[in-house]
Amino acid sequence: MIAALARDAKREAEAANERRVLVFAGDRDRGFDASYDAIEAVASDDREASESDDRETLARDDGETVSIVSTREGFRYEEHGPREADELLGRTRDVVVLDCHEQFVPNALGRCVGAVDGGGLLVLLTPDLDAWPERRDRFDDSLAVPPYDVDDVTGRFRERFVGTLRSHPGIAIASLGETPAGDTVERDGLVGSRGGTAAESDGRVTTPPTVPPNATFPAAAYEACLTSDQARAVRAFESLATPGTAVVAEADRGRGKSSAAGIAAGALALAGADVLVTAPTFRNTAEVFARARELVAGSDGDGDGGGDGGGSDIDGDGGRDSDGGTDARRLNVPGGGRVRYLQPAVAAELPDGPDVVIVDEAAALPVRLLERFLDESLSVAFCTTVHGYEGAGRGFAIRFRERLLDGPFAVRDVRLDEPIRYARNDPVEAWAARALLLDARPAVDEAVAGSTVENAAYRALSPDDLLANETLLGEAFGLLVAAHYRTEPNDLARLFDAPNLSARALVARGRVVAVALLAREGGLDAETRRRMYEGERVRGNMVPDVLTSQLRDEEAAERRGLRTVRIATHHAVRDEGFGSRLLREVHSEFEDETDYFSVGYGATPRLLRFWRRAGYRTVHLSTSRNDASGEHSAIMLRPTSEAGRDLLSHHAVAFRDRERDGLSDAHRDVDPDVVIGALRACPASAPVDLTEVEWRSVVGASFGPGMYDSAPGAFRDLALATLIGGEEAIDGEEAINGDDETSLDERERRLLVRKVLQGRPWESVVDELGYVSTAACMRALGDAYEPLVEEFGTAFALAERDRFTRE
Template identity: 75%
Template sequence: MIATLARAAKREAETANERRVVVLAGDRDRGIDAAYDVIEAVDPASTSIVSTREGFRFEEHRPRNADELLGRTREVVVLDCHERFVPNALGRSVGAVDGGGLLVLLAPDLDAWPGVRDRFDDSLAVPPYGIDDVTGRFRERFCETLRSHPGIAIVSLGETPAADSVERDGLVDDAAGSGTTPETDGWRPTTPPNATFPAAAYEACLTGDQVRAVSAFERLATPGNAVVVEADRGRGKSSAAGIAAGALALAGGDVLVTAPAFRNAAEIFARASERLGCGEPGARTLETASGGRVRYLPPAEAADLPEDPDAVIVDEAAALPVRLLERFLDESLSVAFCTTVHGYEGAGRGFAIRFRERLLAGPFAVRDVRLDEPIRYARGDPVEAWAARALLLDARPAVDEAVAGASVADATYRALPPDELLADETLLGEAFGLLVAAHYRTEPNDLARLLDAPNLSARALVAGGRVVAVALLAREGGLDADTRRRMYEGERVRGNMVPDVLTSQLRDERAAEPRGLRTVRIATHHAVRDAGFGSRLLDEVHAEFGDAVDYFAVGYGATPRLLRFWRRAGYRTVHLSTSRNDASGEHSAIMVRPAGGDGSDGVVGMDGAVGMDGTEGVGGANESGASLLRRHAAAFRDRERDGLSDAHRDVDPDVVIGALRACPAPVSVDLTEIEWRSVVGASFGPGMYDSAPGAFRDLALAALVGGEGDPEADSVLDGRERRLLVRKVLQGRPWESVAEELGYVSTAACMRALGNAAEPLVERYGTEFALEERERFISD
């Protein structure tokens, strides 16, 4: 029976040039035997299995490593959903199945599956929660899609093959596909008139869309051009980029390729290698006899444009943050940005909205290309539609017209309970779509976490019945003494990001005791951004949870804009990572706000009692959270005094300024008389900075730390003077590079500027002795 069903599904898939799904639901061992029956019945040319088990006679992948299927084309993919059902692995498996192929799912009984807990669920059971606290809503919804979408056959497995029953045969009578591919319907590529790439480049194209894309890539041979290529998955954008990269390298060009990970760029290198006739599988550099090359670097490294490439190709650009993408906008080269419109690689609207504005406003001549024609299967493939719904790959916020003009005052704050999200597909799509739009890395696993993870909750602002802002929140901390001890001794505790960093990296065994609420993500609809919705949403979260937790926290890739946003929301800096995130290229900041406070400046008095504005604490701030902030703000201040000339020597000065201004631990300036003589002499007289760099460092920290909210301290320096203090005094950069970066006409002018910047610091922090010393130089 299973063999007959499989042959019928395969035959219809091939006729329509679509894909089909066969679900084998029941006992795992029986499912594996039945999968072999399917494979033997259809006799595929290529088969892969994704399973936690080993020893199959096909190509094997583990669920957590299913990204190895990216860029692969298989006739049959078997996904074993027993033991560890990873939503990301499903997305990757679907994407690897070719037109005319089958996706075979091995699953528990569908009626029982939502109640089954497996190793993926265990990853959602973050302390102090256990696996029994994890729900099965994601699987409940997933099973519903299996039973309702066309093209999906379901076999309920009995104890023996004779007891098997077919719940659905999965056949589609009115198959939407044409039964053709560009390779079989008589279409042949033609070289455009006046093309500069070789004819062989165009002969390698499989659709007219690809021809147009490769033609657009010809612009990369001339500096000052930018090409933007957008496509849904499976449309051949990476292949087109690879064909173009090979053609550019053959002409002697140095093409730098980057993507969130090399696997995302593997298709580019495969196609470029075909054009160049060189390179081993997996090679990250391809070189030609003409001196050209195609090379890969991770995003943060590539953004430095090492060795001055002629052209840059950024694949999956939407999966990278805007601030990193901006670093590629060097008019001395040409650049292409390729991005998936919908897909688990990342489909952040930051690229489409914020970055495109900056790209179009820059010096580049921009050419846009959109690829719509599927390459490996027919348009209208039912499996593509099913995967998009099951994994919300096409989730998007409400349309602009539905929310434009909404006001913060009229918005309603509400919880988004998982049961309501499960019951309301529109609500779920709009909320998850906002999270996808705002973040450069939202995956199907995140959908499962939203619906099932016991430590997560979601809150939203709704205007006119549409979601305009959403926050994903994670409960952290509140851990018992034994767990805290194990964490301190090096054991990783899932889902407790802030307590883990403060405990294991910053050596505070008490850090995981207070209860925290971390904002994992917060997103505002782009049609109403910068209108106060994000701040209003945070205010509501603080009010709702203020009595339930000890502190609020956030961790994110630090930019000046985000540091300002979170500082204004009352959050204060306790950590800045020493290394950059590989994908974002940013240093991660961790900020804390004690619960119960009002978010005013001077959040916590560092002496444990009096705030920087002279008030007691922070308007009733929770003492446990306040104590956590006091300890770690002071530790951050002390680390940065030396760390800025070491691990943080290359951090953007505006990021340093933002992080320090949001640190509420004031700096005590306690200089000796000799140090004051040197500082005053360098500021008002003929002295030199080099005579007392440590003294200048203390003054610089005092001027920058906690300056926000202290009008007198905040007004004594302008923006360039603050950057000068960071680059020269705190980061110890050479005078020449500081002068060039900050726009001083000479190193001498830069030196004079530092002396001038120190004058108001002497006035503000100087002792009586220092002020008397100053009089020697300013008296008439």
């Protein structure tokens, strides 16, 4: 029965160039036996498994196996643990077997689906489907963050997932008995017999791409394309040879955009260009480099990039790194061209002056980082997945494109719709999109445009409500995907099942216009706090963990907090107060249940201002940058109880004292506007207690012939005192409507940060802030301290001032 089920599914999949899913539900060992029976049934005579293949290699005892079966070369087996599923990126397999018994990780499922080739099978080994939602596995353990335990985790995500298995075309389900004789077929998964996609229709495009007339890339670049969409994308990338050009390539996953970018990178490098490639991780660029290498190797005439004819090498040293292995992150090409990878935050500095930048998975990077690539001296390509398990990160499409179109670049758009490895109507793609909400998106603009804050209703989004209403679920999760570049399928499971998480929304005209994902933190017992203090990581308690392990406050995790994990407003009504209204409603609902509200995020001036006006205060700024975003993370608190106020007061003072010295050390390169925003939101006032000698130096530099270098510590104390927020509205509403006005203008505040607090060289400050000379910058610094002398000066200081101002 299993063999026949697999053969029928495989034959229909191959005929339609689609994929099929086989679900073997029941005992785990029986599931592995069934998967072998299925694989052997679909293996053709010329792809028989080798004698060395042993069924026991597939069924490992630890139960963490994501098992990959390949029939590409001699029908071989590979194994990957769930944490190794990323190794499937950019690879294709005829059959993928995913063991879901010991832990079912949504992210791993997304990667496995993407690895199955057209005509291939995805095999899922699951517990009995009716009982599965009630079972708890290792992934559930990860959701049971302290003080909760696994009994508090629900099974709603799997309940919904099972529903998709039983309702979508292309999915066969076999319930396994104790012996093969007891196996039953619940669904055969055949599409053609159900009136859906015809098994013979919509195969690969048969007309191969052609070399366009007047192409500037070599013919081999177009001959490497698999679809006409890819050829159109490569044609658009030709414009990157001209500085000041930007190309935006968008596609759903599996359409070959990264391959097209790689072909273009190789062609540009062959023409002598320095091509800098970046993406959230190097793994994301595997396809780019693979295609670039193939094109360059083919240009050597021997197909392997080597030989005596000047073939390409890697890193200029024979193609080897210091350990004797290939340096996959760099490809040097005869004639001086090259393709190289750098992490986004490093690449944004444009080291060594590249000619072309290719940003792959651009939607997964913050808009503020993307803007740093808009240098008119080069050309840049932004390639982005519209829908994928990585999360769509719609900030790219919504906000960054506006910035790009308003700039000086000549912008070309290209979209790839034709799937590379399977037919356009593949039912497995549609199933995965629904099961993991890969295509989740906010309500259409027209449905929410014109909505007002006053008419929006505040409501809880309970897991039961989301399970019962697919539209509500899609709009809410779609907003979370749109707002943050890291939202992924695991987050969908957390939304349904994690006991520490809850969601709240504003709904206008029946549509979700703003959503907040909230996490309960803290309230931990003394033993847990001790382990945390001694270095043990405690899941799901981000702010208590930082306060305890990094900032050395063992009692901090006793306080109960509510952290805003994500907050998102529909872009059609952004900047109209919906986010602030949603936060006020959250504060009102939960203020009696917590000691403080908190938030942690990649700090930007705009976000620092938003959270400060919502009453949140800075207690920490990370010393390192996020590799992908290039931003330092800020942690802010908004106290609701006396214990919360004590916690904030203690850590605000500590933050103030750290920054006085840290700004010239670990935070020396932080954006001055971020420094200003973080200090402005710190409620611990900075004391000014200068000696008469120090006042003479400050007053002399401000009103007379003195020099800054005579007392840098005194200047630092005054700069900190004027930039820091002090005791303003530590727990009141005044901060919500507060402003950022001080006695200094914007450039003067930046001058205080760059020169006085961060200790930058005069020449660097002059160039960055646009002063005409070092002398002019020095005079401006003295002028900036005049109002500070007036505000903070003692009687002695004011008398000293009068010596220079007396007519």
